[in-house]
Amino acid sequence: MQVILAQPRGFCAGVTRAIDIVDRALAIHGAPVHVFHEIVHNQWVVDDLRTRGAVFVDALDDVPANAVVVFSAHGVSRQVVAHAKARGLHAIDATCPLVSKVHQQAQRFVRQGRTLLMIGHAGHEEVVGTVGQVDAPVHLVSHTADVDTLDLPGDAPVAYVTQTTLSLDDTREIIAALHARFPGIVGPEVDGICYATQNRQVAVRALAARVDLVLVVGARNSSNSNRLREVAERSGVPARLVQDEHEIDPAWLRGAPRVGVTSGASTPELLVQRVVAALAALHPDPLTPVVQLPGVREEVSFRLPAELALP
Template sequence: MQVILAQPRGFCAGVVRAIDIVDRALLKYGAPVYVRHEIVHNKHVVDGLRQKGARFVEELDEVPDDAVTIFSAHGVSREIVAEARRRELHALDATCPLVVKVHTQGRQYAAAGRHVILIGHAGHPEVVGTMGQIPAPVHLVQCEADVARLDLPADAPAAYITQTTLSVDDTRNIIAALGRRFTNLVGPNTRDICYATQNRQSAVRELSQRVDVILVIGASNSSNSNRLREIGTESGVPSYLIADGSELDPGWVRDANVVGITAGASAPESMVEDVIAALRRLGPVEISTMEGIEEHAEFRLPAELADATLAPGARKTTEISDARLVAHTVAG
């Protein structure tokens, strides 16, 4: 069996930063530290941090007074931030900087008197947090039909922002529908769309041209991982979302000559290795990695954690400016 690994795949810079914040907080302040919501949507990551002393809660009333509290990578509302301050909790913000950028854009549009329209999935933690960060009503649209139902005049000053786990491809048709619906519409440059989401989706589209089956490694509640599976299916290739090798159904790959593997932005490479090990138990495997984009994005950690050094071999996030958030295309 030939196995082709997508490039890029797995952890993005925002996920690395969020996990590092929990790791370093545990190192500096000791266990337990409390994390509101799963730090990222991956059970293996969450379980690993829980074993180190992180405690995951859904609401701040589950956090003891004076406890170190971390907001997840998805972001939280202004009300959550205010409650943490009122209770004088020692709060650390692990919100992905790209999500913070969306929050800032939304507030700027609202301050300019525009109706803010958020393209995203109802109920997703990032969407809930973003809507709670903008001090004005936010109109959520999930599809083109939602655009038609917006109760706003055609000439109303409007602006759109997007959930970061949606790519340029995911939002293109909805943005076009908004452009037809409103005569005074503005929105962020497509370069502001999450680079990791777009890169992983583009890689899956290319992967689908080379394989018989696609295995997407990620959690069932991970928006970006589910979308990768959908793209594989839309490309005409049977595609399956699995958390690890234990969920592999041998029947999926029994007649496949070439199997493609990718991983969502919150899935660790160890789970890719686990799935490969499961395939090896079925027979000989030859592995290659697809040419693609090599990502070099890194995000600055909170200053108070800069002196908390991780153990040798652990992840390290280098402090660099947002201006160096880039994704370089390389051959091989």
């Protein structure tokens, strides 16, 4: 068996920044530091921060008055920000800057008097937060079929924004359908949505062309990890999402002499290496040397909030 690794994979700059924010908040303010929702969608990361004093909550009313609370990388609504202020909480915003960019786009389109469409998945924290950033109705579009059901005239002044962790192929199809129905629609180009989403999907497509099976290491509630699995499957190879090495089914490896491994943007590299080690343990013969495919070298980094910056 040969194991081939995708490049790039794993943590993106937004995830790294969000985790660093919780780390710095713990160092400066001491435990506990409360975090509104999972800081990123990965249980290993959440559990690790929990052992160091982070307390994860799904309701701000569960945070003691005047305590420190960190908003997750997915972003929050204006209502959540106002609620935290009303309760006297010391709020630190870990929203990914690329998600904040979507918020700004949405607000600008609404100020222009356009009806806003959001391309994304219902209930995802990023979608909830973005919709809650504007004081106007927002129409959610999750599939191309949703375009035809929009109760809007074709000449309506409309604009769209997108969730940052979607399948680029699906998003292009939806945007094409929107342009066909609303010729005057405006919105961001797909390639400008999120560099990490694009890079990882391009990389997994290249990986799928070289292997017999793709393993995506990531949480089941991670949108970007699920999209990586879908992209690999659309490339014509079986693909499985595993949270860690314990979820590998040896039956998947039969007839798969070349196994590709990648990971979602919220998955630590430690879990990838554990999966590689487990593959070696499951194979009766020694593995050939692990190969990492060439790919984009990401050098993006985002600054921490000023109050947490290192001196």
